[in-house]
Amino acid sequence: MSVEAIGGSMRLSAPRPRLRLEHFVMGGTILALIILIVLPLLFLLFGSVRGDHGLNLNYFGEVISGRLYRQALFNSLILGAWTGLFSLAIGLVLAWAVSRTDVPGKTLIQITASLSYLSPPFLTAIAFVYLFSPNAGLINVFLRDVAGLPWLTFNIFSMTGLVLVTVLHTFPFVYLLASSALTSVDASYEEAAQILGASKIRTALSVTAPLVAPAILSGTLLAFVNAIALFGSQAIIGLPGRIVTLPTRIYALFDYPAEYGLASALSLIFVVITVAALYLQRAFLARRSYVTLAGKGARPQLIALGPARWFLFGFSVLAFLIAIVAPYTTLLAVSLSKSWGLAFWKGLTLDNYHFILVEYNVTQRAILNSLTLAIIAATLAVLLGAIIGWIDLRTRMPGRKLLDYTALIPLGLPGIVVAVALIQFWLAMPLALYGTMGILLLAYVGRYIPLGVRAANTSLRQIDPSLEESAQILGASWLTTMREITFPLIRPGLFAGWLLVFVPVIQELSASILLFSPTSITLAVAVYNLYETGAVERVGALAIINMLIIGAAIVVANKLGGGSITKANSAREVAA
Amino acid sequence: MAGISIKALSKSFGARDERLAAVSELDLEIKDNQFVTLLGPSGCGKTTTLRLIAGYIVPDAGTIHVDGKLLSAPGGVVPPDGRGMGMVFQNYAVWPHKTVFENVVFGLKLRKIPKHDARRKVAEALALVNLTGLEQRYPNELSGGQQQRVALARSLVVEPEILLLDEPLSNLDAKLRERMRTELKVLQRRTGITFVYVTHDQAEALALSDQIAVIHGGRLQQFGTPQEVYSRPANRLVADFMGLVNLVSGRVRDIRDGMGRVEIGNALAIDIALPAGTLVGDSVEVAIRPENIHLGKANGSQISAKVTDRTFLGNISEYYATLDSGQTLRVQTHPQQVFELNEPVTVEIDAAHCSVFRA
Numbered sequence: 001m002s003v004e005a006i007g008g009s010m011r012l013s014a015p016r017p018r019l020r021l022e023h024f025v026m027g028g029t030i031l032a033l034i035i036l037i038v039l040p041l042l043f044l045l046f047g048s049v050r051g052d053h054g055l056n057l058n059y060f061g062e063v064i065s066g067r068l069y070r071q072a073l074f075n076s077l078i079l080g081a082w083t084g085l086f087s088l089a090i091g092l093v094l095a096w097a098v099s100r101t102d103v104p105g106k107t108l109i110q111i112t113a114s115l116s117y118l119s120p121p122f123l124t125a126i127a128f129v130y131l132f133s134p135n136a137g138l139i140n141v142f143l144r145d146v147a148g149l150p151w152l153t154f155n156i157f158s159m160t161g162l163v164l165v166t167v168l169h170t171f172p173f174v175y176l177l178a179s180s181a182l183t184s185v186d187a188s189y190e191e192a193a194q195i196l197g198a199s200k201i202r203t204a205l206s207v208t209a210p211l212v213a214p215a216i217l218s219g220t221l222l223a224f225v226n227a228i229a230l231f232g233s234q235a236i237i238g239l240p241g242r243i244v245t246l247p248t249r250i251y252a253l254f255d256y257p258a259e260y261g262l263a264s265a266l267s268l269i270f271v272v273i274t275v276a277a278l279y280l281q282r283a284f285l286a287r288r289s290y291v292t293l294a295g296k297g298a299r300p301q302l303i304a305l306g307p308a309r310w311f312l313f314g315f316s317v318l319a320f321l322i323a324i325v326a327p328y329t330t331l332l333a334v335s336l337s338k339s340w341g342l343a344f345w346k347g348l349t350l351d352n353y354h355f356i357l358v359e360y361n362v363t364q365r366a367i368l369n370s371l372t373l374a375i376i377a378a379t380l381a382v383l384l385g386a387i388i389g390w391i392d393l394r395t396r397m398p399g400r401k402l403l404d405y406t407a408l409i410p411l412g413l414p415g416i417v418v419a420v421a422l423i424q425f426w427l428a429m430p431l432a433l434y435g436t437m438g439i440l441l442l443a444y445v446g447r448y449i450p451l452g453v454r455a456a457n458t459s460l461r462q463i464d465p466s467l468e469e470s471a472q473i474l475g476a477s478w479l480t481t482m483r484e485i486t487f488p489l490i491r492p493g494l495f496a497g498w499l500l501v502f503v504p505v506i507q508e509l510s511a512s513i514l515l516f517s518p519t520s521i522t523l524a525v526a527v528y529n530l531y532e533t534g535a536v537e538r539v540g541a542l543a544i545i546n547m548l549i550i551g552a553a554i555v556v557a558n559k560l561g562g563g564s565i566t567k568a569n570s571a572r573e574v575a576a
Numbered sequence: 577m578a579g580i581s582i583k584a585l586s587k588s589f590g591a592r593d594e595r596l597a598a599v600s601e602l603d604l605e606i607k608d609n610q611f612v613t614l615l616g617p618s619g620c621g622k623t624t625t626l627r628l629i630a631g632y633i634v635p636d637a638g639t640i641h642v643d644g645k646l647l648s649a650p651g652g653v654v655p656p657d658g659r660g661m662g663m664v665f666q667n668y669a670v671w672p673h674k675t676v677f678e679n680v681v682f683g684l685k686l687r688k689i690p691k692h693d694a695r696r697k698v699a700e701a702l703a704l705v706n707l708t709g710l711e712q713r714y715p716n717e718l719s720g721g722q723q724q725r726v727a728l729a730r731s732l733v734v735e736p737e738i739l740l741l742d743e744p745l746s747n748l749d750a751k752l753r754e755r756m757r758t759e760l761k762v763l764q765r766r767t768g769i770t771f772v773y774v775t776h777d778q779a780e781a782l783a784l785s786d787q788i789a790v791i792h793g794g795r796l797q798q799f800g801t802p803q804e805v806y807s808r809p810a811n812r813l814v815a816d817f818m819g820l821v822n823l824v825s826g827r828v829r830d831i832r833d834g835m836g837r838v839e840i841g842n843a844l845a846i847d848i849a850l851p852a853g854t855l856v857g858d859s860v861e862v863a864i865r866p867e868n869i870h871l872g873k874a875n876g877s878q879i880s881a882k883v884t885d886r887t888f889l890g891n892i893s894e895y896y897a898t899l900d901s902g903q904t905l906r907v908q909t910h911p912q913q914v915f916e917l918n919e920p921v922t923v924e925i926d927a928a929h930c931s932v933f934r935a
Contacts, residue, residue: 020655466669470727472656473630473663474683474734484682488673 022478026397029387033406036446040421041409047424048264059265069266072249075159075238076273079245080228082163083170087223090167091174092216094316099182101305103312112320117172118550119327120507122232122524123543125165126531127327129236130334130540132156138330141342157241165237166227168323173226174219181215182208187301214284221281225274229414231510232524236531246270247416247510254514264424267417275412328547334540352541363542365519366526370506371549373437373522377444378501382494384445385452386460390486393460394468407453410446415510418447423514435517443511448501455497459490499557503550523549578643578737578770580606580629585638587624598624600794602638606787611764611771613785615778617817621794622774626740629772630663631656642738662731662769663740666747668723670715676702676726677711683734701733704763721752728760732767741773745780757783778818782806790814812933815863822864822905825935828856838862838932841901843880846927851934859935866908868929871897874920881905881923883915897923 049055063069091113097103098110131139132154140153155161185208193203231247238245244252246266253263305312334340338347356363385407391397392404410418422443426433433439467489471481487494509524516525523546530539582604588597599621606612614622627633629640631653640648647654656663671679680701684694702708705725715723724744731739744760745753761784764771775781781788782802790797790805790813798810809815812823829845830837836850838860846862854860871881884904885896888911895907895915905923915921 464667464669466665466667467671469630469632469656470663470665470669470730471671471682472632473659473661473740474730475657475660475686476682477657480686485671489671 020478025387026391026395029384029391030403032384033388033403033449036442036449037406037409040418040425040446043425043428044264044267044417044421047260048268050261059261060269063262063265063269068244069249072244072246072266073269075243076228076246076270078159079162079166079234079243080224082159083166083227084220084224086163086167087171087174087227088216088220090319091171091219091223092178093312094171094319095175095178095182097312097316099179099300101303101309101312103305103309103316105313105316108320109316112316112323113172113175116168116323117176118503118554119169119324120232120509120524120543120546120550121166121169121230122236122509122528123331123507123546124168124323124327125233125236126527126539126543127330127334128156128161128165130330130340130536131326132161133240136341138340138342138344146342155241157237159241159243161241162233162237162243165233166230168327169230169233170223170227173222174216177215177219177222178212181212183300185211185300187299190301214286218281218284221277221284225277225281225412228270229274229416229510231414231416231513232528235513235528247414250416250420251513260420260424260427263420267420270414270417271412274414278412331540331543331547334537335544336540337537340536340540352537353545356538356542356545360538362518362521363526363530363538366521366523367545367549369437369440369520370523373440373444374502374505374553377441377448377505378498380441380445381448381452381501382455382498383452384449385454385497386456386490386494388449388453389456389460393457394465404453408450410448411450413447415443415447415508415512416514418443419511419514422446422511434515435520437520439515440512440520440522443515444501444505444508447508447511448504451500452497455493455500456490459493459497460486462493463489495557495560499553502553502557506549506553507546579608580604580738580770580772581641581644582606582625582629583639583641585625585628585640586636587621587628587633588636597621597636597794599628599635602791602794602796604789604796604799606770606772609768609770610786611761611773611784612787612789613773613775613781614789614791615775615781615817616791618776620776620791622776622791623742624794625791626663626742626772626774629738630661630740631659660734660736661738661740662734662736664724664727664731664742664744666743668715668720668727668747670718670723670726670730672715674714675711676707676713676715676718679715679726680730680733683730687734697733698729701729704732705729705759721748721756724748724756728763732763732769736769738770738772741771743775744773746775746777753780760784782818790817792817807929809863809931812861812863815931815933820866820906820908822862822866822869824862824864824903824905826860826862828854828858828860831856836932841880841899841903843900844923844925846925846930848927848930848932850932854932854934861933861935863931863933864905864925865929866894866906868926869897869905869907870924870926871895871907871909871913871915872922872924873915874922881921883917883919883921886915886917897921899923 048059049057051058094109094113098106103109129137131137134140134153134155134157137156143152144150156165189207189211190203193207194200198206228246231251234243234245234248235251238248246269250263250266250270253259253266333344335352336348336350337344338349338351358364388403388407392400413421422439423434426439433442463486468481468485471485476484507524508522509528512522512525513528516522521529523542527539527542527546530542582602585599585602586597587599602621602625614625616622624633628635628648631648634653635648635650637650639646642659647659671682674682677698680698681694684697689697698711699708702711705728707722707725707729710718710722715726718726724747727744741760745756748756757780760771773784785802787799788802788805789799792813798805798814800808805814806818809818815821816823824840826838826840828836828850829839831850831854834849835847836854837845837847839845840862848862850860871883881897881899883895884898887894891911892908893911893913895909896904897907898904
């Protein structure tokens with residue numbers, strides 16, 4: 001009885017759950033996600049159904065029945081389908097060559113895939129325009145006027161040209177996923193089939209193919225999703241060829257007078273396509289789990305190709321030449337030439353660099369703006385990602401899964417849609433954010449927060465919770481535990497994640513094109529504007545500067561974080 | 577020093593079904609300065625109990641008091657960093673980015689111990705676990721046993737009143753495990769800290785503990801000294817878990833002064849204390865440990881079993897003796913006592929060391 005009494009009196013002093021620092025940090029993060037993602041999306045939805053007299057579906061009706069919009073939708077799907085198909089063909093061949101054959105020059109293939117993935121796709125597009133535009137493209141001019149082979153010329157301003165340029169950016173998705181799947185199938189699975197009497201072909205069809213097919217399909221869908229979202233190449237190559245796609249059609253709706261309602265409705269249709277494709281991709285990937293179980297220890301079966309390996313080698317060299325050498329050397333040559341043309345090498349100069357770096361304050365501002373934005377956005381995205389990942393993996397907070405899913409939503413949002421949503425939201429707010437650096441920052445952080453979450457998740461999963469718990473039981477507060485234990489341990493992963501955000505932000509065009517103002521102009525927008533004015537050589541110089549910044553970021557992050565970019569963009573990072 | 581008082585503690589993880597609770601209505605009084613083991617198979621709730629004591633988990637019901645101070649109740653818990661306990665984890669949880677010294681000094685820094693004193697205390701703690709000289713090593717330069725001792729030193733250096741240990745020896749090889757076992761026991765005696773030790777290894781529990789709490793299915797099955805738990809198991813679960821046991825069914829033939837005559841098969845009967853309320857004719861289960869059965873050479877009429885299998889294990893021999901009734905007993909004998917396969921033998925059971933449970 002006395003024990004009961006003591007228990008009863010103690011209940012009065014029962015430890016109340018106190019508000020601690022971590023609760024404020026968690027609350028702040030949730031609030032940030034609401035402002036970055038949830039509210040803009042709600043306003044996008046609202047904007048698409050808001051009429052003069054209450055809610056209606058007029059905008060959707062117009063978008064679905066209008067010829068222009070249907071044509072854009074159709075073109076986007078065609079582009080996505082062809083790009084997916086070619087990405088599959090190229091990515092799979094290269095992946096198979098690297099992971100299952102004795103092809104020489106495997107490093108070359110890996111470099112090709114990594115650089116293609118990191119290169120700004122609109123710069124590749126510009127480079128190809130300078131080579132293959134119907135009248136002035138260097139190679140076309142050469143073939144027509146010098147070699148006398150006009151029938152060999154190639155018009156880049158066509159669906160074929162658009163697919164070509166887009167594939168150069170998207171085939172790495174298939175490559176990365178396929179090669180990771182192919183390397184993780186242990187030879188013992190195939191040997192087990194062979195010892196039972198299955199031929200090589202039979203083994204490949206009945207054992208290997210089913211094991212790796214989900215990963216390959218998932219890579220193809222990712223290529224599709226990324227292809228249709230690229231505003232830059234579709235504007236640079238599609239518009240002159242009169243191929244209007246969803247992003248360029250949405251962009252056109254912002255010409256005065258801006259059609260916010262139509263843009264919102266079209267954006268939502270765009271989102272539906274993207275989300276459906278990503279849903280399929282996830283479903284395929286989920287079936288892959290038994291392959292990853294084999295883990296890093298797997299020993300894949302290699303095939304000795306004999307003389308055929310030189311054929312494969314030739315293919316990979318060709319890929320390297322088209323995807324890397326052609327665009328990079330073109331842009332470099334353009335940037336150094338006085339006047340781009342067949343005789344460009346006669347007047348090499350650094351004037352173009354001088355112009356954009358010293359004389360022209362717009363490009364100066366753009367470079368400075370983009371650097372500032374990319375550094376802040378990458379830091380914020382990774383910090384928020386780390387907190388969201390931590391909440392998901394380390395707490396039992398109700399709704400933490402919802403938080404995680406919310407942070408992944410932007411994966412399904414093309415850049416231009418993010419811009420439309422932010423415009424809808426912030427135009428309705430009393431805060432004049434539209435046209436400032438602020439709205440660009442929100443767009444970048446919101447768009448790339450999934451990369452931050454993923455980087456943090458991957459790192460946190462590798463750290464046993466007991467490492468944090470043992471600091472806690474020794475008396476460490478949440479902040480001390482984070483500072484002393486968690487953060488130092490996940491730092492390499494966070495640096496890799498930081499880089500994964502920095503690189504796309506410094507080249508971001510799809511959202512920036514709708515959000516910039518003369519004061520908040522960014523690097524990619526400046527390139528695009530210069531390109532529009534026809535300042536060919538100066539575009540080249542600015543493009544090269546853009547590439548150099550990306551290269552420098554990779555070097556710095558590698559030095560600081562100890563992780564390498566190839567580690568960072570491993571298949572899991574791309575696909576998860 | 578501190579005692580722990582656990583009352584009606586329950587915790588389930590999401591499962592609606594009461595029977596699937598990780599811990600269910602657990603009562604435990606752990607006295608000051610004791611080595612107490614929570615013993616049970618994996619998934620029995622022993623680690624959950626330990627994490628409830630540490631404050632990582634909020635209970636669904638019940639309370640935990642330490643020295644009369646309420647630390648855990650369903651409404652909220654004093655967080656782990658406010659409990660002043662120590663904990664040693666199964667995977668050591670030695671921080672890989674800190675040296676041995678930095679690992680051990682961490683808790684002292686939090687307590688704002690002056691540098692000079694901290695240095696001395698770390699040296700003492702490392703000496704206590706025989707790690708002197710390894711201060712500047714990183715964990716990846718240490719063996720598993722050394723890492724385990726770093727974890728111990730890190731917990732001990734802050735002089736906790738209670739040290740929680742979650743299967744701390746399970747990742748070590750057999751020899752090292754035995755040595756660390758001895759060291760832990762010595763350490764507990766020397767420091768007087770209350771040890772709460774989780775393990776699934778009954779031999780470890782028997783060797784180390786002052787008291788053993790046998791937990792199964794989230795419920796406390798028995799709480800007692802190693803001798804009590806081993807030779808007077810409270811139920812068949814405990815009997816089964818505490819080492820090898822033959823659980824054979826029998827029937828009560830006769831009862832006299834609380835002692836009953838239980839018939840096992842046709843030719844074997846033992847006189848044994850029965851649980852209260854047992855009636856003549858009841859079916860019961862008898863728990864007989866292999867070392868409490870003695871085989872003898874059969875001399876004509878006294879045959880009661882036949883040897884059906886035998887295994888030589890070095891320090892003992894193990895036999896399977898099959899009774900007429902078809903029931904088989906596992907028997908341990910001195911290695912020099914040899915029986916042949918299919919040899920008829922007599923079976924004698926040391927009834928004083930057996931237990932009866934109602935079937």
